[in-house]
Amino acid sequence: MAVSRSIDDAGDADQPSRCPACGADAYYRYGKTANGKARRICLLCQRQYTIDGARRERPDRPVCPLCGEPMHVYRRQAGFTRYRCRNYPACRSYVKVADEKGG
C-alpha cells in the first residue's frame, strides 16, 4: 500500500499582512525588531506593527512521554532515528521513530 504525503510548510513570510488597527494593507517598511521581525508602519493610521515571520518549529520532533519536554536527535540508524529527552540525564526517556521514506 502506498502512502503519499504532501509537504505543506510553504513559507508565508511574504504574505500580505494588514494593519491590526484599521485593516489597511498599505504600509511602510520600517526595518526590523531585535527579534528579526519585520516592522511596518501603516500608511493610513501610522500604527507600528510587526510581522511574525517564518516560524521554525519542527512538528516532527517528538516530545518526551514522561516529562513533556522536546526531544532531540540522539542517534540515527538505518531506518530509525532515536530521540533523547532534553532533560537527560535527569530523564532517561527516549523514543525511536521510523523514518518515512518513499520507496
Ligand SMILES: [Zn+2]
Ligand atoms: Zn492602520
Ligand SMILES: [Zn+2]
Ligand atoms: Zn523527559
